[in-house]
Amino acid sequence: MKADWYALNGKMPRLYVAAALSVGARVELLEGPARHVTRVLRMGEGAPLVLFDGQGQEAGVRLVEAGRKRSVVLVERVWSGEGESPLSVHLGQAISKGDRMDYAIQKAVELGVAAITPLYTERGDVRLKDEREAKKHAHWQAVAESACEQSGRATVPVVHPPMALDAWLATRDEPLKLMLHLATGNRFDLAERPASAALLIGPEGGLTEQDIAAAESHGFTPLTLGPRTLRTETAPVVALTLLQHHFGDL
Structure with a gap:
């Protein structure tokens, strides 16, 4: 799923969220990440992102709300993260x-x-x-x-x-x-x-x-x-x- 998501969308921002990630869930971004995505990167509705929950899960998501006060993403795919050492x-x-x-x-x-x-x-x-x-x-x-x-x-x-x-x-x-x-x-x-x-x-x-x-x-x-x-x-x-x-x- 990860390879397919990146192949479909190319390089994109990757953000940490302390939230459960499941397909179909809507996740509201905190103020800092939301400001970075909408104001610094100037991403709008429909833009793809990758989120990770800090517990080993990653998700491919899309912005469904990209306002000044509220930014929300829709989780489309979820996969197990990589990059952890055996030591x-x-x-x-x-x-x-x-x-x-x-x-x-x-x-x-x-x-x-x-x-x-x-x-x-x-x-x-x-x-x-x-x-x-x-x-x-x-x-x-x-x-x-x-x-x-x-x-x-x-x-x-x-x-x-x-x-x-x-x-x-x-x-x-x-x-x-x-x-x-x-x-x-x-x-x-x-x-x-x-x-x-x-x-x-x-x-x-x-x-x-x-x-x-x-x-x-x-x-x-x-x-x-x-x-x-x-x-x-x-x-x-x-x-x-x-x-x-x-x-x-x-």
Whole structure:
């Protein structure tokens, strides 16, 4: 169905909607996506789109209402999405300032990560509280959704609320658990193919000895990615690429 829809309609916008997708259903677009479709792309009634529900389903739809205050699509076809890696990676990413965290989340989603938890670490210099933390969390989830729109994924990875490193370590039960640590001699030469993995990336100043000891006590293996020091937003890109190459679909 997917191939037929694209063959019939060519290249078209692809949008995330948190709604059930079934043939014959009418779905009202939220204000942001609706404005993008009708005002930026200037699409009118009858125009084709692709929607995905974030849970693995995609749909070919057509605009049946394209007004300033209300835009509605009619679902014509539904199919299972593609683009999910056979390797389920949960990324624990130390929170960084500014756009760096957005970049790390965006690229991790593009590289097939299954879940992300922003972490408070000993050397991390970002501390969020209450409303500010809630706003950042919502923003990071939106970054993941946008990355799925761009990369063709139909399943949106969950960005969990920020938590302390110790608390995150205690919840990990993946068969493969890795943390990046420049000072170790352990290189990426693992032979076994796991179904899931946990990956810990430290802050700009690196993980402290206390962080490292805590991670090791929970079964994490220190790993180096070579002699050069990578920025905190670059490290997950390299590490996830290697994981997906060895155990996933790259």
